[in-house]
Amino acid sequence: MPLEIQGLSKTLGDFHLNDVNLIIEDSEYFIILGPSGAGKSILLETIAGIHSPDSGRIILDGVDITDLPARLRHIGMVYQDYMLFPHLDVEQNIGFGLKQLGKPSPDIRTATEDIASLLGISHLLPRRPDTLSGGEQQRVAIARALVIKPRILLLDEPLSALDAITRRKMRNELAGIPSLTGVSVIHITHHAEDLISLGHRSAVMDNGAIVQVGDPDEIFQNPRTPFVAAFTGMENLFSGIARESHEGKVITVGQVKIHAVTPYTGPVHCGIRSEDLIFSREPLKSSARNVLKATVTKIRLVGSLAWVVVDCGISLTGVLTIQSLYDLRIDEGNTVFIAFKASAVMVFPEGNEQNYGSYCYSI
Structure with missing residues (x-):
């Protein structure tokens, strides 16, 4: 198992996590479903190392990374607003993380071209973010996260800003990431249809706690609570x-x-x-x-x-x-x-x- 979350708790203003326990398997697409304010984003940011938990542990490939800085965790994250750098072209955006890690320019160029080819966005490399559609910006943001070869990819509401047609197309593309790259994906959403279309397994979250874990059919056909x-x-x-x-x-x-x-x-x-x-x-x-x-x-x-x-x-x-x-x-x-x-x-x-x-x- 690449990722194990043990008894994770965190309070951040009005938001909190309450004794969250999860296991994410190798090359798994894992959906975390819940309403706004359920604690989904805090959970992702705590896994990524943006926040330190009040209690609990985060284990990646058998190594306790709870106290490691974010840059050393081998975890990539994509926010719902993409957070692309407007002054850099697509190639520079994708290669930014590798540049921060001190990789040589030829290696950055090769890795950037490879991941762009894998995601079908090579033709976008010379363009600026403000010339891209929402779906194109999403692909660039995912390429930037994947180019550093993370063990886990965290997606924060990745489809919420897209129109219905683009959202359906992106679901198909996102579903292929684990098989294409070997990366495990944790995708948070408040759309139940994402669970049906994408998740190998899913967790439903409310009020900072995990209330049910299972495959999509189990969650839909056998909900454990009226909330689910x-x-x-x-x-x-x-x-x-x-x-x-x-x-x-x-x-x-x-x-x-x-x-x-x-x-x-x-x-x-x-x-x-x-x-x-x-x-x-x-x-x-x-x-x-x-x-x-x-x-x-x-x-x-x-x-x-x-x-x-x-x-x-x-x-x-x-x-x-x-x-x-x-x-x-x-x-x-x-x-x-x-x-x-x-x-x-x-x-x-x-x-x-x-x-x-x-x-x-x-x-």
Whole structure:
């Protein structure tokens, strides 16, 4: 393992880390996902050596680097605003770190040309940063970080300043860095889609702490807390009381009874992903344990998808293709029937409450 973070804690003004433990494997693309203020940037800067931790250790390739100065850590970092030097051309920007390390000019030129070729930006070498697009500036910043041959590359919200088309293209390019270079990447973001597109493994962070670690599918399909569920896009989250019944476990939410598969009883939080709701205009004959009559209260069309909000005693949001919406002839004010499996209901025990509602995607 190239990087091990052991019990890392740090307080810096209103921001803090709280006993962070992580292991980053060789040539791994590791995503750290969390809202603004979660402590993601402090974690990256502490790994890089910009801040000294209040407690904990940072181990790189079996060597304790906790107290090493940043320049000796073999760690590269790229900030979201790129921080290119406006008075230097691209070639000089890329070679800047090697120049600071005292490398001979011929070696700097060769290394700069090699990394520019690898990233497909050789044609940009004579240009100035202010003539580059956002995506081009990002590539130059990454080349500058990689040219020093770091063991770890830290990316601080690298896609946040890019338009949607460039962001999609850059995701593909970033995903190839570990295989192209052998460098492990730690990428922090507040966009859940980055987790899906890029991460080999991921950690979700909130309030200075790691709340879940796993591969993207695990985090999306089996969130451990309502916060993780909400932050990864679960629109339907509510509280209820879980009880045993002759039909199995039933969760009562107001006047609505929902069948679920769960070991928990008593006060719980539960959630249902929008894609797990099945819509019909007629009463459904389905193996799904939950079938609820509802009224459509809101429809929003986004690209090829329709987000449909219904009232069935609780508010639920489902998603359909626009073609399915038209085929079912669903419009606001219509009566519909909603079905979902008991196994599609995720149940979390009450406790460790967080204000997860503000992280739900809204339509």
